[in-house]
Amino acid sequence: MLAKGRGTYKYFTKNHMLYEHNQETNRLEYLIPKRTSLRHRLPMGDQGFIDFVAHLLEINPKKRPTESEALKHPWLSYPYEPISA
Incomplete structure (x- = not known):
């Protein structure tokens, strides 16, 4: 690249x-x-989201997902439950 x-x-x-x-x-x-981890930069409990972002940020272009591959990531199929006020 x-x-x-x-x-x-x-x-x-x-x-x-x-x-x-x-x-x-x-x-x-x-x-x-600076050496750091994505988990450190995105301090949250949603490991699925961190995996999804790491998938999108793959440096190797041969391993990096295409748009259609990214849309198939399991994190995007997690059920969403709105928080009621």
Whole structure:
């Protein structure tokens, strides 16, 4: 996916390392993303929803679901029960 991107060279090295251009020092600086989990970023009790979002955010385009595949995810078929006030 990165190899096909038009603006990839602006943000990644040829080895697909993430970097940015520091305007003050005129140097390239690597951006190292903070390691975290989706469960940590979406603190909720609905594990099905977290699985659904993780499914949609798959980095590998060959594993990432198409629109029709995403609509078949089990989380979308869970029964919805409105909370009464």
